[in-house]
Amino acid sequence: MITSADNDKLKTIRKLAQKSWRDKLGLFAAEGEDLVQAGWEPEFVLRAGVDVEPELLNAVSLLGSGTRVIGVYEQRWADPGGDLSIWLSGVEDPGNVGTIIRSAHALADGPVVLGPGCADPYSPKAVRASMGSIFARPPARATLAELPGRPLALSAHGERTLDEVEPAPPLVLCLGAERGGLPEELEREAVRIDVRSESLNVAMAASIALYEAARRMRGHG
Amino acid sequence: MITSADNDKLKTIRKLAQKSWRDKLGLFAAEGEDLVQAGWEPEFVLRAGVDVEPELLNAVSLLGSGTRVIGVYEQRWADPGGDLSIWLSGVEDPGNVGTIIRSAHALADGPVVLGPGCADPYSPKAVRASMGSIFARPPARATLAELPGRPLALSAHGERTLDEVEPAPPLVLCLGAERGGLPEELEREAVRIDVRSESLNVAMAASIALYEAARRMRGHG
Numbered sequence: 001m002i003t004s005a006d007n008d009k010l011k012t013i014r015k016l017a018q019k020s021w022r023d024k025l026g027l028f029a030a031e032g033e034d035l036v037q038a039g040w041e042p043e044f045v046l047r048a049g050v051d052v053e054p055e056l057l058n059a060v061s062l063l064g065s066g067t068r069v070i071g072v073y074e075q076r077w078a079d080p081g082g083d084l085s086i087w088l089s090g091v092e093d094p095g096n097v098g099t100i101i102r103s104a105h106a107l108a109d110g111p112v113v114l115g116p117g118c119a120d121p122y123s124p125k126a127v128r129a130s131m132g133s134i135f136a137r138p139p140a141r142a143t144l145a146e147l148p149g150r151p152l153a154l155s156a157h158g159e160r161t162l163d164e165v166e167p168a169p170p171l172v173l174c175l176g177a178e179r180g181g182l183p184e185e186l187e188r189e190a191v192r193i194d195v196r197s198e199s200l201n202v203a204m205a206a207s208i209a210l211y212e213a214a215r216r217m218r219g220h221g
Numbered sequence: 222m223i224t225s226a227d228n229d230k231l232k233t234i235r236k237l238a239q240k241s242w243r244d245k246l247g248l249f250a251a252e253g254e255d256l257v258q259a260g261w262e263p264e265f266v267l268r269a270g271v272d273v274e275p276e277l278l279n280a281v282s283l284l285g286s287g288t289r290v291i292g293v294y295e296q297r298w299a300d301p302g303g304d305l306s307i308w309l310s311g312v313e314d315p316g317n318v319g320t321i322i323r324s325a326h327a328l329a330d331g332p333v334v335l336g337p338g339c340a341d342p343y344s345p346k347a348v349r350a351s352m353g354s355i356f357a358r359p360p361a362r363a364t365l366a367e368l369p370g371r372p373l374a375l376s377a378h379g380e381r382t383l384d385e386v387e388p389a390p391p392l393v394l395c396l397g398a399e400r401g402g403l404p405e406e407l408e409r410e411a412v413r414i415d416v417r418s419e420s421l422n423v424a425m426a427a428s429i430a431l432y433e434a435a436r437r438m439r440g441h442g
Contacts, residue, residue, distance in 0.1 A: 095316075103425050106416040131420055163436060193432070194439075195327040199352055200428075204324050207425040208432045215384060215415070 002052040005059065009044055010052070013060040013070055019120050026075050028122035030134075031063050036071040038132030045071040062124035075122050076138040080148055082110020083169035084213055087147055090117035090177035091202055097121050098129025099203040105133035107210035113140040113147065113172070144183060147172050153182050154209050156200075158192035165191055167213045175206050223273040226280065230265055231273070234281040234291055240341050243296070249343035251355075252284050252291050259353030263292040283345035296343050297359040301369055303331020304390035305434055308368055311338035311398035312423055318342050319350025320424040326354035328431035334361040334368065334393070365404060368393050374403050375430050377421075379413035386412055388434045396427050 002010065015021035016029045030039055048054035048068045061067040080087075086104055091097055097112075097119045104112045112121070119126055121139045144151065149170030154162070176182035182190070193200065193208055200208070223231065236242035237250045251260055269275035269289045282288040301308075307325055312318055318333075318340045325333045333342070340347060342360045365372065370391030375383070397403035403411070414421065414429055421429070 099422055099425065102420060102422060106421050109417070129422075131422070133420065194436070196330070199323060199354065200327050201320055201323060201350075201352075203425065204320065204327075204428040207421075208428055211414070211429045211432070218415075 085110025155190035306331025319347035376411035
């Protein structure tokens with residue numbers, strides 16, 4: 001039973017709150033029973049009252065109090081691919097990145113591919129928002145030029161709507177930040193989601209686009 | 222220029238962090254230029270460096286530092302209605318409630334109707350997540366029995382998929398919490414979204430369902 005905050009495992013968890021340390025160590029922390037159950041082989045797991053005094057575990061929690069278990073894992077990165085996947089550019093909010101990883105797990109067969117300027121998918125908020133999908137479907141990293149499939153950009157300014165195009169595999173849906181958005185060569189051919197207002201959260205737009213593309217690729221279109 | 226934290230307007234903003242005070246005063250606070258621009262007639266607006274010393278405004282900020290403007294508004298509540306709307310039960314996360322308000326504004330013509338156990342849509346996180354849609358389309362409150370339209374429940378355990386049913390107006394999509402869910406009489410007739418895994422965030426499920434219902438009601442189905 002760990003009874004001192006000076007313990008090396010607790011120090012590691014504290015470090016993993018910072019991206020620089022996550023990059024350096026190639027590790028990340030996942031909190032909570034659901035996530036730890038979904039996880040791959042951990043470097044180590046600390047359970048409150050079993051491996052560590054509860055107040056010491058709480059003190060290193062990245063998400064709030066009452067944490068009962070924290071696992072530390074190596075980061076894994078997939079290769080881009082699949083009949084349907086999604087590429088993100090400049091999506092800075094970790095909650096959105098994690099939510100899109102969760103939606104892509106439910107709706108696509110390829111990984112979420114992170115382009116420039118995206119939040120770290122192994123940050124605490126992204127891992128939490130992914131609800132275990134980070135383990136089931138680890139993300140990939142690639143520039144636009146490195147993508148193996150056909151890029152189809154989603155943009156509020158697209159001339160055609162998503163349900164006017166015929167999505168053919170391998171399809172890579174491309175989404176930009178809420179402000180800023182996509183490289184110009186993508187914007188020119190972009191499609192939009194047919195909405196009453198222009199305002200859709202990027203994770204909502206991603207989920208709807210994945211749903212629509214998956215539905216039509218199954219031939220329901 | 223307000224130079225004391227004892228100022229009544231600053232005190233009001235501080236109180237509005239708490240649901241009990243929001244309920245009592247019938248007011249809420251919105252932070253940031255985007256939201257204040259989207260807002261209806263305010264009770265008052267405080268701008269950093271114009272109406273109030275910046276550090277005093279920061280000190281009452283509910284969302285973080287660097288706040289340049291906070292507006293205080295009366296709460297408005299709509300009546301349930303419209304050809305397409307959504308009813309929520311037990312959605313406790315204010316970010317999800319706000320995000321669903323934003324998606325419904327983009328995809329439906331009726332308000333988000335809050336059933337039992339939902340987060341306060343006028344909480345700071347919900348208002349922020351709604352990105353102004355809280356002003357454009359204020360929420361409603363109703364029990365299941367009070368809903369004017371046809372309820373169609375979404376559930377991971379539904380026997381049919383959403384694209385197997387013919388959505389006819391007035392349609393009320395019904396979504397429950399991530400755990401717990403919907404009243405039993407609704408679960409029996411529930412439809413599901415066709416996904417590879419069972420795990421979709423409630424706001425994603427809501428957005429996809431609204432998109433699909435709106436698309437089919439336009440006759441693209």
